[in-house]
Amino acid sequence: MTILCDVFDLDYNLAHGVFFAEPGFDPGRKWALFADGEMKTILTTTPLVFGDSKAIGIAGVATIPSARGQGLAERLVAEVCAVSEAQGVREAILFAKRTDLYARCGFEVVDEVVRGPIAAMGYSEAAATVPIEQVEHLYSEWCDESPRRLRRDSFGWARWKFNLKVCESMGLGYGCIEGSTMREAVFNETLTSWPVPTGTEWYGLRTLTTELGVPGDMAPAELFLMGRNCPEPPQMFMTDQF
Ligand SMILES: CC(C)(COP(=O)(O)OP(=O)(O)OC[C@H]1O[C@@H](n2cnc3c(N)ncnc32)[C@H](O)[C@@H]1OP(=O)(O)O)[C@@H](O)C(=O)NCCC(=O)NCCS
Structure with missing residues (x-):
């Protein structure tokens, strides 16, 4: 929670209520990478269903400033995708302004906003x-x-x-x-x-x-929809942006 607020410049007191009250709040979908006894990188997944096919949405990827550039976000995203695949959910999607990190984890641009x-x-x-x-x-x-x-x-x-x-x-x-x-x-x-x-x-x-x-x-909003193991571009309204 503190990392999320620091990295995305959110007011802790305001964000705290929303974070825990949000219907999607599920501690089992909050992921963190620890090193040297400290939480360094976090992300959240959201369960999604397209037709009959399950997918995960990935959002809120953040690394504390002092630990950036060491490959931690790449490791956490890759690990979360691998665990999801092992559980039978191969498809993963996310929204990103920059694509490089996620491209290294096997994501490709499938649409843009x-x-x-x-x-x-x-x-x-x-x-x-x-x-x-x-x-x-x-x-x-x-x-x-x-x-x-x-x-x-x-x-x-x-x-x-x-x-x-x-x-x-x-x-x-x-x-x-x-x-x-x-x-x-x-x-x-x-x-x-x-x-x-x-x-x-x-x-x-x-x-x-x-x-x-x-x-x-x-005009492009400079936000890309990226997918991993996507058979075809997913269709969703931005009201469902995770
Ligand atoms: C994006 C972020 C999570 C990367 O964490 P990290 O642990 O440093 O990531 P890695 O070490 O695995 O990879 C670093 C690479 O990610 C890429 N990258 C940097 N910022 C990025 C961003 N906002 N989105 C996607 N990729 C990014 C670059 O290729 C970078 O390599 P470089 O430092 O040589 O330019 C971190 O910079 C951060 O918390 N930024 C602020 C929050 C944010 O913008 N999150 C992304 C939301 S989609």
Whole structure:
């Protein structure tokens, strides 16, 4: 916890509550590498399911500044992947700004995150809020269309609901807007502008952004999705970023 706060510049008191209250909190998924009696490197894994296939997500990789450059993060990531594989979960994914460390552990870039203003129709009246039961139903129908889409079980939905999200009606689907950012949309219509408020920004994986036909100029967000033993690029909304 202290390493995480120091390395990622988080306020310990604020982060403490969130860290332990987060639905995904599981001490069995917190990994640490010790040397000379000191915790040097940490990371967290998240259980994921794409179609019928299990994977792990890796996040929060951090080494204390005094121990960097000694190969410790590489060793911990490699070890976590090896243990996961031995348990039958071969696929691993992670989001990274820099790819070099993870490339050395067998990861390759499988997609990238893009962002940009959505070409918007603007609202003439407030869009209807979609009840959560309907959102779950629509998402699960969407998910069933491809074996590479991230499934949300009760744990996945608990994580998803942990931060306030409002889903608004878009045709027969919905869009999830947080502030002025849309990170999730289940919407099948191909339109040159979307029924969202002017100024709404999209943030999503490029493959999915293209498949959804999100209208607007999208630029790389300098964040890559990397995968190890990925049969095909996984599809997930950035609302599920771990
Ligand atoms: C990234 C980090 C975990 C690497 O830890 P480490 O124990 O020094 O890693 P290793 O010794 O195994 O490998 C070092 C190499 O990782 C790579 N690297 C450095 N920073 C990196 C980063 N932010 N992301 C990915 N790779 C990185 C470089 O190739 C580096 O080699 P170099 O020092 O010759 O440039 C550490 O620098 C850190 O805690 N940074 C701050 C937190 C962070 O950015 N985490 C990554 C989140 S995706």
